Amino acid sequence: xxxxxxxxxxxxxxxxxxxxxxxxxxxxxxxxxxxxxxxxxxxxxxxxxxxxxxxxxxxxxxxxxxxxxxxxxxxxxxxxxxxxxxxxxxxxxxxxxxxxxxxxxxxxxxxxxxxxxxxxxxxxxxxxxxxx
Numbered sequence: 001x002x003x004x005x006x007x008x009x010x011x012x013x014x015x016x017x018x019x020x021x022x023x024x025x026x027x028x029x030x031x032x033x034x035x036x037x038x039x040x041x042x043x044x045x046x047x048x049x050x051x052x053x054x055x056x057x058x059x060x061x062x063x064x065x066x067x068x069x070x071x072x073x074x075x076x077x078x079x080x081x082x083x084x085x086x087x088x089x090x091x092x093x094x095x096x097x098x099x100x101x102x103x104x105x106x107x108x109x110x111x112x113x114x115x116x117x118x119x120x121x122x123x124x125x126x127x128x129x130x131x132x
Contacts, residue, residue, distance in 0.1 A: 046082035
């Protein structure tokens with residue numbers, strides 16, 4: 001992790017069918033969010049592994065955001081519960097490594113959530129800056 005953060009680097013795990021279109025809309029509509037936000041598409045938010053989250057921190061990311069499917073997931077009716085469980089496990093492992101659990105966030109982002117996504121990135125950036 002960076003000792004001083006000018007612009008926090010955020011890794012976003014987004015879902016191909018649900019959150020990617022909303023994030024794409026933010027770009028197409030030129031809704032500003034930090035250029036230090038990087039996205040990785042996954043089929044379902046519950047498939048993210050805690051070790052991927054920890055790897056992001058090892059690689060210098062300041063925060064990880066999971067753009068979750070919520071109840072709209074076409075892969076699993078238990079997606080929300082599974083995603084919550086992986087976040088809890090990641091936070092447990094983060095604490096063991098002295099990484100603040102505030103460095104991970106999750107929210108349901110849908111295909112029309114361009115503005116909410118940008119708002120989440122602005123709020124998360126503010127939180128990460130305050131943690132520095």
